[in-house]
Amino acid sequence: MHRQRRVTPSDPFTLLRTPLGKAGSGRVRYGAAMALWRDGHMNEAQLEVYREASAHDDRNPLVMLHDRGLPAVST
Amino acid sequence: MTRLPYPTLPVPNDWDRRGLPAWTYHSEAMFALEREQLFLTHWQLAGHECDIPAPGDWLGFDLLGERAVVMRGADGVVRAFHNLCRHRGARVVAGDSGHCKGAIVCPFHGWVYDLDGGLRGPARPSSFGEMERAQFGLKPVEMEIFHGFIFLRFAPGPQPPVADLLAPFAKDFAAYKISDVLPAGRTKWENDLPVNWKSVRDVDNEGYHVAMAHPGLQELYGRTYRDLNLANGLTVSVGWFGDAPGRGWSVRHYIRLAPDRPDLPKHLQRAWTYYGLFPNTVIAMTPEGAQFYQDLPLSASVTRLTGRLYRHPDETRQARLARYLSYRIDRDTSVEDQQLSIWSNESMKSSSFEGFHLSDLEYGLRCHHDGLRHLMPVMTLPDAPPEHDIARRNAEMSQLSAPDA
Numbered sequence: 332m333h334r335q336r337r338v339t340p341s342d343p344f345t346l347l348r349t350p351l352g353k354a355g356s357g358r359v360r361y362g363a364a365m366a367l368w369r370d371g372h373m374n375e376a377q378l379e380v381y382r383e384a385s386a387h388d389d390r391n392p393l394v395m396l397h398d399r400g401l402p403a404v405s406t
Numbered sequence: 407m408t409r410l411p412y413p414t415l416p417v418p419n420d421w422d423r424r425g426l427p428a429w430t431y432h433s434e435a436m437f438a439l440e441r442e443q444l445f446l447t448h449w450q451l452a453g454h455e456c457d458i459p460a461p462g463d464w465l466g467f468d469l470l471g472e473r474a475v476v477m478r479g480a481d482g483v484v485r486a487f488h489n490l491c492r493h494r495g496a497r498v499v500a501g502d503s504g505h506c507k508g509a510i511v512c513p514f515h516g517w518v519y520d521l522d523g524g525l526r527g528p529a530r531p532s533s534f535g536e537m538e539r540a541q542f543g544l545k546p547v548e549m550e551i552f553h554g555f556i557f558l559r560f561a562p563g564p565q566p567p568v569a570d571l572l573a574p575f576a577k578d579f580a581a582y583k584i585s586d587v588l589p590a591g592r593t594k595w596e597n598d599l600p601v602n603w604k605s606v607r608d609v610d611n612e613g614y615h616v617a618m619a620h621p622g623l624q625e626l627y628g629r630t631y632r633d634l635n636l637a638n639g640l641t642v643s644v645g646w647f648g649d650a651p652g653r654g655w656s657v658r659h660y661i662r663l664a665p666d667r668p669d670l671p672k673h674l675q676r677a678w679t680y681y682g683l684f685p686n687t688v689i690a691m692t693p694e695g696a697q698f699y700q701d702l703p704l705s706a707s708v709t710r711l712t713g714r715l716y717r718h719p720d721e722t723r724q725a726r727l728a729r730y731l732s733y734r735i736d737r738d739t740s741v742e743d744q745q746l747s748i749w750s751n752e753s754m755k756s757s758s759f760e761g762f763h764l765s766d767l768e769y770g771l772r773c774h775h776d777g778l779r780h781l782m783p784v785m786t787l788p789d790a791p792p793e794h795d796i797a798r799r800n801a802e803m804s805q806l807s808a809p810d811a
Binding site: 343346355358359361365368369375379385 | 461480506507508509510511516518526527529530531532539
């Protein structure tokens with residue numbers, strides 16, 4: 332039976348989807364990405380994309396992942 | 407005269423009325439000793455829990471090369487860490503205060519920490535080979551919370567735990583409900599003064615000058631003001647207002663608007679009370695608000711005056727007006743005190759300066775200076791040793807005065 336993951340505002344999957352453009356959002360997404368890497372949901376290449384994107388609050392990591400042939404993390 | 411519930415030290419009949427020698431206010435070597443033996447080993451006040459209400463909220467506290475961050479974790483618990491990334495020591499947060507949403511991200515290379523200080527992961531993790539993340543969390547700083555006030559200490563020191571040290575204040579703090587205060591607007595203020603920190607304390611540690619130098623305070627409570635010295639470097643000062651209507655604009659309206667506080671014990675009603683903690687911190691209470699202020703030394707000749715302001719929850723409009731008026735009175739008092747600190751500090755550079763001759767009303771200075779002499783006995787020397795020899799002389803004198811010497 333598929334168990335629903337309990338989603339909270341502080342859940343890394345939720346924080347990974349922090350809207351673009353908000354001040355500090357790049358680092359929020361990167362911090363969440365690190366949690367997902369730690370928990371085995373993201374590989375290091377994907378993590379590095381979020382680190383690079385973290386300097387730009389309006390830069391979309393999903394576009395960068397696509398450009399590099401990397402899959403997005405399933406949320 | 408109002409009875410006060412504090413275990414007060416009496417002013418002796420016969421006491422040495424001299425202050426510290428002038429050289430201790432200008433010596434770089436003495437300042438280095440104060441850093442090591444005093445400031446980093448004694449409790450400092452970083453803020454109040456209400457300054458960091460939500461998970462991820464943080465306060466920064468820098469002192470003489472040490473840097474702390476006080477963070478409310480995702481679990482709601484307040485913790486204090488050295489503000490140093492375990493990678494290469496960069497500040498993980500910058501500024502007086504802020505908010506980290508979900509994680510602490512070092513701005514240098516991107517190491518990421520959980521809000522409880524644990525290392526979530528280094529940037530480019532495979533570039534570190536095998537790495538035990540548990541060994542690289544942010545290093546804790548000793549912290550205690552007392553009635554909401556957050557105290558830090560960068561190194562072990564002679565003061566007992568804060569709860570024990572400030573026990574004489576506990577009933578008053580409970581009566582004021584200090585735990586429940588809230589930030590008052592833009593809460594933090596700071597001002598750098600070109601004086602040695604002891605010159606600031608020398609002014610603040612006595613009320614003898616109030617009648618002459620603080621017309622506002624004198625009018626407010628000068629006739630009733632008292633300074634009390636307690637053991638362990640604690641002081642209480644209190645002035646009761648309302649015995650006269652006041653003529654100055656701020657004082658006159660403040661007396662009229664200050665809220666009655668029948669919930670407070672008699673000795674705190676219509677009172678401004680100041681609770682001092684050795685070496686450099688004061689918590690001040692009025693019927694309508696609270697604050698703390700402290701003197702943070704930046705160098706032997708520069709001191710940062712800083713503090714934070716608080717209000718009570720469910721503040722009425724009248725209380726808010728009174729709080730604004732008390733701020734106006736305090737603002738003038740602070741400017742006056744700053745000038746006095748400058749004059750006091752500069753006097754010691756004169757060849758004609760022969761030291762203080764203190765009044766019984768200035769016994770608080772003696773107590774404060776004695777606390778410093780006890781920790782750093784080289785301060786008892788009337789003439790300055792050579793700068794390069796001050797630390798050695800102090801170590802030698804400390805050993806001689808040790809209990810089993």
